Amino acid sequence: MREVILSEFLLQKLERKGATSLARQLYDVLRQLILAGDLGAGTKLPASRVLAKETALSRNTVLGAYEQLQSEGYVVSTTGSGTFVSDTVPSLPLRHSDRTDVAAVVPAHLALSRRGADLVRNAQASSVQWGAFTPGVPDVSLFPHEIWSRLTRRRWRKPDPALLTYSHGPGYLPLRTALAQHLRFARSVDCEPDQVIVTNGVHQSLSLIAGLLGDSNEVAWIENPAYWGARTVLKANGLRVQPIHVDDEGMAPSEEQMQTPPRFMFVTPSHQYPLGTVMSLSRRRMLLEYAHRNNSWIIEDDYDSEFRYDGRPIASLQGLDSNERVIYLGTFSKTLFPGLRLSFMxxxxxxxxxxxxxxxxxxxxxxxxxxAVLADFMNDGHYASHIRRMRTQYARRQTLLRDAILAQFGGGWPISTHEAGQHLVMHLPEGTDDVGIVLAARSLGISLRPLSRYYAGGGGRAGLVLGYACVPDDVIGPAFQKLVPAIVPALEHVSRSRQQPRKSSNMINEGAWSGA
Structure with a gap:
């Protein structure tokens, strides 16, 4: 909604002599526009002075409405960039007949259950799933489409009727056999085909685990920071999610926390998401022994394990487990393409x-x-070849992105570990508004994630989670240069708040960083 249209709309809606204060009326109208999607995520609101002038309101009235929207999470304000609509606002579609009367919309929280409202209010799934610098997305343009098409045509030429009806049981046996062989060799997983369960994504795997092994209100430990989706699915299945601090060796429960054993422990030991660290052998053995003694289940999400660039892939936690307390999760969304929606346990x-x-x-x-097509793809050697080819490609792209960051912000700038993955973390000084940077970046056509949002309960470290896998080599440098104007004002604001002299972007390279 353009600023001039917004101003005209507000002039029609605001009642100058109404019983409700103008600040409250302005807040209500803007909130309803956001909930209805008329002011979409990432939309920049007019500056308070501009909106005050165009609506004949006092600036304090506008500021009061903006501050209330910000305190409730509908907008995010960042110094030097402006006020943007948040990307976590609950939104339900309006009927066509209601669109002319925004005030008549029933707020989402009145229609949803408490659990559903919590899920929608804290949703983090992005509408952008391609381009610089979207995390967690492989380069689907380099997938061997012709080979896949040939294998698909072969299966469809005269399909077995048994492959076109419902599946019963853990999945197609030849695929589970191929998976068991691959996992034993590539990931040191101790398994037979009858232990492999094929699912439609890691979210479904987690939902099945919670439904079959967990009762309502039981506790699930989860790394902090952690993948937001795991937290969402476990909570949606009635579990109480307890965030556990992650240090340089992995999940690090305190002595007090260990006095009350959980039902589940969700970990990403081979490549911690999002920080990228590897769980130490001593920490692995401690968690395995703890799970064994307390009848807890360890859920091992082997995130990005196939894409390791420094030495051989780290062996799975499951391969160390002699007491069968680990449930191992893997997916083809990162190794092949997300739209396939096939994963396994x-x-x-x-x-x-x-x-x-x-x-x-x-x-x-x-x-x-x-x-069946995927089983053919694996058995004919195409899967292993594709992994090797993409490992080389992603390693080069990671280097290009690192070089772009260090060239702009200095050789000492802290970046997450380089050994593996499809993303990296550019850490930021304490107090940096990483959410504001992400919203400003969206207005520039760039998608990334704020590290602080991966922490439960807020207060997490500031940083930018940048995916490089789906960004062509020649785009990485220019795209990061395009991103820099969204980062520099936030860094300068932190510098000023620490009463440091104002620095140019080149001076920031040399001195703005101090202990995030």
């Missing part, structure tokens, strides 16, 4: 039959012909 032998039954009972699975 390796469960302890005692659970394999129950998980196959639970999968069929809850989700009425299908996709068997896609599973």
């Amino acid at each position: 390796v469960v302890p032998r005692v659970l394999s039959v129950h998980f196959g039954t639970g999968l069929s009972e809850l989700y009425r699975e299908g996709r068997l012909i896609d599973q």
Whole structure:
């Protein structure tokens, strides 16, 4: 909604002699526009002086409304950039007949359950899933489409009717056999085909685990920071999620926390998401022994493990487990393409039959012909070849992005570990508004994530999570240069707040960083 249209709309809606204060009226109208999607995520609101002048309101009235919207999470203000609509606002579509009367919209929180409202209010799934610097997305343009098409045509030429009906049980056996062989060799996973469960994404795997092994209100430990989706799915399944601090060796529960064992522990030991660290052997052994003594389940999300650039891939936590307390999760979304929506679990032998039954009972699975094509793809050696090719590609792109960051902000600027993955973290000084940077970047056509939002309960370290896998080599440098104007004002604001002399962007390279 353009500023002039917004001003005209507000002039029609505000009642100058109404019983409700003008600041409250302005807040109500803007809030409803945001909830309705008429002011979409990332939209920049007019400056307070401009809006005050165009609506004949006092600037204090406008500031009061903006401050209330910010305190409730509807907008984010960043010094030097402006006020932007937040990307976590609950939004339900309006009926066509309601769009002329924004004030008549029923707020989302009145229609949703407490659990549903919490889920929507804290949603972090982005509408942007491609381009610089979207995290967690592989370069789907380099997927061997012709090979996949040939294998698909072969399966569809005279399809087996059994592949076109519902699936019953843990998935297509030839795919589970190929997966078990691959995991034993590449990830040191101790498994047989009957332990492999094929699912439609890691979210479904987590939902099945929570539904079959967890009761309402039981506790799940999760790394802090952690993948937001895991937190969401576990909470949506009635578990109490308890964030556990992550140090340089991985999940680090305190002595007090260990006095009350959880039902689940969700970890990313081979490549911590989002920080990128590797869990130490001593910490792995401690968690395994703790799980064994307390009958807890460890959920190992082997995130980005295939893309390791320094030495061989780190062996799985599951491969160290002699007491069958680990459930191993993997996905093809990062190694092939997200739209495939196929992932897998390796469960302890005692659970394999129950998980196959639970999968069929809850989700009425299908996709068997896609599973058959994937099995052919793996058995013909195309999967391993694709992984090797993309590992080289992503390693080069990571280097290009690192070089771009260091060239602009100095050789000592802290960046996450370089050994693996499809993203990196550019750490920022304490107090930097990383959410504001991300919103400002969106207005520049660049997508990234704020590190602070990966921490439960707020107060996390500031940083930028930048994906490089889906960014062509020749785009990385120019795209980061385009991003710099969104970063520099936030860094200068931190410098001024510490009563340091104002620095240019080149001076920031030399001195703005101090201990995030």
